[in-house]
Amino acid sequence: MDFSLDPRLEADSLLVGDLALTQVRLHNDARFPWLVLIPRRPNLAEIFDLSETERATLTQEVSACGAELRAVTQCDKINVGALGNLVRQLHVHVVARFERDPAWPGPVWGFGTRTPYAAETSADLIARLRSALAMRA
């Protein structure tokens, strides 16, 4: 179980906390409220590399993060994606989308340039998400 986080995922995001299977991180891009869930298991690239039980857990965690992200942000739509074309370690994006956001209605992946959060803005969002997901700080 020697899980280690891909350095690019780590550099581009901030820790929110751990759920049963996944590490939940906030993508450090103030343009879109955006979570990334990484199963804490080694050598995963595809959803079908997980066991059936782990896949069901992953889905529950993606679903919970989507519901809470919508509740916290009051967004118009949640986008979920597992691409992995650049970073092969399995990770699932859960993104709050607004009809007024710069990429709407297109996808966020590969869109423009990431805009890091001001520290207090990300700290506030992380605190609200931790509370909503019943995570310890």
Place this chain on the structure above:
Amino acid sequence: MDFSLDPRLEADSLLVGDLALTQVRLHNDARFPWLVLIPRRPNLAEIFDLSETERATLTQEVSACGAELRAVTQCDKINVGALGNLVRQLHVHVVARFERDPAWPGPVWGFGTRTPYAAETSADLIARLRSALAMRA
């Protein structure tokens, strides 16, 4: 249970067959081998609109389609996405990606212009997918 398929989804894709929960369709775009899975339930927009049991079934079907699509196409990566910014009916994309495909490594959604299949090419791919997924024609 008055499921009805969104007319845009129907117009842009070809029926492959039904799994326990989802209708599986081939997106009619010869640039990317691309399945779309639509849960046959009314009034769904988000993954968290499904029951926990249905979500687990959806995940198994997405996973099976991804594994078989990779086996059939010998692709480099499977991309999975549930966006719904344009078509709100819940649908999950399962796309075979190649390092030589025109959108690599970016996402396929919103990329360029859809290129419909020649009829015999799509018929052959659908037949292979039906066989892999043990679906009746």
